[in-house]
Amino acid sequence: MFEILGIPSSALFGQLLIGLINGSFYALLSLGLAVIFGMLNIINFSHGAQYMLGAFAAYLLLQYSGLGYWPALVIAPLLVGATGVIVERLFLQWLYKLDHLYGLLLTFGLALIIEGVARNYFGSAGLPYIVPESLQGGRNLGFMFLPNYRAWVIVASLTICISTWFVIERTRLGAYLRAATENPTLVRAFGINVPRMITLTYGFGVALAAFAGVMAAPIYNVSPQMGSELIIVVFAVVVIGGMGSILGAIVTGFGLGVIEGMTKVFFPEASNTVIFVIMAIVLLVRPAGLFGRRG
Amino acid sequence: MIEAPTPLLAVNALQAWYGESHILHDVNFDVREGEVATLLGRNGAGKTTTLKSIMGIVGRRTGSVRFEGQELINRPSDQIARAGIAFCPEERGIFASLGVEENLLLPPVVRPGGLSLERIFELFPNLKERLGSSQGTKLSGGEQQMLAIGRILRTGARLLLLDEPTEGLAPVIIQQIGKTIRALKEQGFTILLVEQNFRFAATVADRYYVIEHGRIIDQFVNAELEANVEKLHDYLGV
Ligand SMILES: Nc1ncnc2c1ncn2[C@@H]1O[C@H](COP(=O)(O)OP(=O)(O)O)[C@@H](O)[C@H]1O
Ligand SMILES: [Mg+2]
Numbered sequence: 001m002f003e004i005l006g007i008p009s010s011a012l013f014g015q016l017l018i019g020l021i022n023g024s025f026y027a028l029l030s031l032g033l034a035v036i037f038g039m040l041n042i043i044n045f046s047h048g049a050q051y052m053l054g055a056f057a058a059y060l061l062l063q064y065s066g067l068g069y070w071p072a073l074v075i076a077p078l079l080v081g082a083t084g085v086i087v088e089r090l091f092l093q094w095l096y097k098l099d100h101l102y103g104l105l106l107t108f109g110l111a112l113i114i115e116g117v118a119r120n121y122f123g124s125a126g127l128p129y130i131v132p133e134s135l136q137g138g139r140n141l142g143f144m145f146l147p148n149y150r151a152w153v154i155v156a157s158l159t160i161c162i163s164t165w166f167v168i169e170r171t172r173l174g175a176y177l178r179a180a181t182e183n184p185t186l187v188r189a190f191g192i193n194v195p196r197m198i199t200l201t202y203g204f205g206v207a208l209a210a211f212a213g214v215m216a217a218p219i220y221n222v223s224p225q226m227g228s229e230l231i232i233v234v235f236a237v238v239v240i241g242g243m244g245s246i247l248g249a250i251v252t253g254f255g256l257g258v259i260e261g262m263t264k265v266f267f268p269e270a271s272n273t274v275i276f277v278i279m280a281i282v283l284l285v286r287p288a289g290l291f292g293r294r295g
Numbered sequence: 296m297i298e299a300p301t302p303l304l305a306v307n308a309l310q311a312w313y314g315e316s317h318i319l320h321d322v323n324f325d326v327r328e329g330e331v332a333t334l335l336g337r338n339g340a341g342k343t344t345t346l347k348s349i350m351g352i353v354g355r356r357t358g359s360v361r362f363e364g365q366e367l368i369n370r371p372s373d374q375i376a377r378a379g380i381a382f383c384p385e386e387r388g389i390f391a392s393l394g395v396e397e398n399l400l401l402p403p404v405v406r407p408g409g410l411s412l413e414r415i416f417e418l419f420p421n422l423k424e425r426l427g428s429s430q431g432t433k434l435s436g437g438e439q440q441m442l443a444i445g446r447i448l449r450t451g452a453r454l455l456l457l458d459e460p461t462e463g464l465a466p467v468i469i470q471q472i473g474k475t476i477r478a479l480k481e482q483g484f485t486i487l488l489v490e491q492n493f494r495f496a497a498t499v500a501d502r503y504y505v506i507e508h509g510r511i512i513d514q515f516v517n518a519e520l521e522a523n524v525e526k527l528h529d530y531l532g533v
Contacts, residue, residue: 172400178392179401186388189350190402191376191450 007265013144015261021150021219023257024157025212029234030241030249031161032208035168038181038244039201040088041096042103047234048227049111050206053080054213055222056118059129069132069218076214077207084206088199096198111228118224126221153215160211161250168246177201181244236279242292252290301364303328303485304349304380304454309358311341311348311509318344319509322358326454326487326502331480333488333496336506337532342489343385345506346456349487350382351375362454377405381452385459385489387443389431395422398431399446406451410482415445418475437468444475448484455479458489473498493527505530 002009029047036044044050057076061067067075087110095102131149138147168174180187180194188194213227220226234253241252256275264271282290302325311319319341326332336342348356351372360367367375376382381402390398399415399422416423419441425434434442440460447455457476461469469492476486476499490496496503497520505513507530515523 175393175397175401179390182390182392183388185352185372186382186384187401189352189372189376189382190447191373191405192403193373 005266010144012265015265016258017144017146017150017261018264019258019261020154020254021257022260023254024153025216025230025253026234026237026257027161027250027253028157028208028212028215029230030237030253031164031246032205032212033234033238034241034244034246034249035164035208036202036205037238038246039177039198040092040103041100042092042107043100043243044202044205045104045108045231046087046111046114047107047205047209048229048231049114050080050084050209050227051213051216051230052118052222052224052227053083053114054210055129055217055226056122056213057210058214058217059127059222062129069214073211073214077210080210080213081203081207085199085203087206088202092202093195093199115224115228122224124224126223126226129217129222131218149218153219156215157212158254160208161253164208165246165250233275236275238289239279240275240282240289242289245289245291248289248291302326303363304487305359305361306345306349307359307361309345309348309356309360311344311353311356313344313354317509318353319348319356321510322348322506324504324511324514326485329480329483329485330501331476331486331488331499332502332504333490333500334504334506335490335493335496335527335531337530338491340506341509342491342506343458344509346382346458346487346489349375349456350380376402376450376452379406379451379453380456381447381450381454382456383443383447383458383460385462387439389434389439389442391430391432393431395428395431395434395442396426398442399426400449402446402450404450406453409451410448412449415448418448418478419445437464437471440464440468440472444472448479454485454487456487456489459491460488461490461492461495469495491531493531493533503527 004012029051033044033047036042054076057079058069058072061072061075091106092103095106135149135152138145168177176187176192176197180192180197184194216226237252237256238249240256241248256278259278260271260274263274304326306322306324309319309322310317322341322345324332334342334345344353347353349360351367351370356368358368362378362380365378367378390401393401421438422441422445425438428434431442432439444457444460460472464472473495476488480486488496488500500517502516503514503520504511505527513526513530
């Protein structure tokens with residue numbers, strides 16, 4: 001055992017790991033928010049509730065269909081993403097030309113309804129969801145103990161984030177998305193079905209939240225308020241990274257998770273507020289966010 | 296009299312609105328297969344609105360827009376594009392978040408028979424040199440115009456709607472665009488060209504329509520140009 005700046009290395013690496021885990025969720029969730037905001041111009045306040053729905057979908061799939069973690073990791077995002085498609089068709093599509101406030105209010109109201117219904121049926125105590133057998137246990141890295149499930153969460157989150165970034169920034173489909181963000185009318189006049197693309201984008205963003213929810217279930221338990229607690233921090237992450245920036249969401253998500261973890265080691269009193277302090281500073285110095293485009 | 300062939304594009308009793316403002320009142324004209332028709336008119340006459348109405352991107356429109364005999368007036372714009380009409384907007388519409396190559400490859404191919412990239416680079420050699428540029432809007436105005444025209448040549452669209460492609464460009468570039476339009480006509484493209492620059496239009500057009508206050512007020516063919524120059528100056532206020 002060695003020490004760094006008077007802190008035992010195991011504590012340091014332990015917090016670094018927790019920071020990376022939290023960062024994995026910040027990144028996945030703020031990525032979804034950025035994708036949705038970029039394409040729909042809507043600040044999706046139901047993102048936390050949709051993350052919670054993902055976790056509940058996994059829980060219910062296990063309870064009632066006997067489908068475990070791995071199938072749930074695919075099925076839950078598809079199911080919750082499909083509800084996103086319905087929400088977009090029924091409600092959101094009428095709001096694009098209005099002020100951001102309308103989309104924000106609608107999705108916020110939706111979040112309250114989803115959470116209220118969940119609390120009504122499941123109470124507010126957390127329901128346990130066990131780590132899948134294949135990922136139980138862990139390995140000793142010498143300087144710390146690394147649980148397999150946590151390693152998986154970090155790798156899975158990074159993989160999804162990088163793949164999403166790649167698709168948006170480097171492929172033909174991504175070029176359609178970026179172009180439609182700038183000028184949807186012209187992209188449509190080139191023969192691309194932009195409304196369908198917008199619907200699927202919302203479905204994808206919601207599915208990302210649900211995917212994060214399934215991954216969170218074995219770590220944080222499954223509870224109706226799991227999303228609303230997390231989403232406040234995630235919105236701060238989005239503000240810091242810059243609304244609508246894909247790379248910004250990913251880098252800021254992981255970065256702030258780590259910063260938060262390190263604060264817990266060196267200055268524990270500030271660990272719950274550090275992200276908001278950074279947000280305030282960024283808003284003062286670079287209102288568009290670290291990665292945001294100006295104007 | 297010889298029977299005229301069915302026009303490729305037939306616009307009849309076209310009206311269009313932006314919100315409450317009634318912009319096009321009664322627009323009627325035809326574009327025949329393989330010709331360059333030009334729509335002339337002063338600023339604010341309704342030229343751009345006419346092209347946007349054909350393309351299905353104004354608030355509300357009524358009347359009839361027939362392309363190859365198909366009625367397009369109630370179709371959404373993506374279906375109009377897929378019917379084989381391509382639009383090059385006045386503001387060019389180059390995407391800042393896309394590189395030059397991405398901008399060029401953006402419009403999907405809607406039919407076979409579009410130009411190959413090599414052929415497009417023959418028409419616009421500058422584009423090939425700028426292909427690596429990471430932001431389409433970093434090109435000069437002339438290059439952006441070439442990119443805006445070049446990208447719709449790949450799609451296989453038969454009818455090109457060009458909205459003031461010479462606006463704000465240097466004379467040499469205007470010449471190059473004129474040469475390109477003539478080359479495209481030779482390749483069998485049909486072009487509806489919107490212009491205020493009647494001198495430029497006269498170098499490429501087969502048929503002229505004059506629009507004022509949202510109505511077509513005059514029309515003539517190239518052979519009648521001489522006889523109409525006086526009137527045109529009047530219409531356009533030059
Ligand atoms: N988006 C819009 N909303 C309201 N009015 C518009 C809009 N675009 C154009 N107009 C009006 O429609 C008329 C015709 O415009 P336009 O078709 O752009 O003219 P042109 O292309 O011949 O210069 C003008 O009076 C213009 O002010
Ligand atoms: Mg115009």
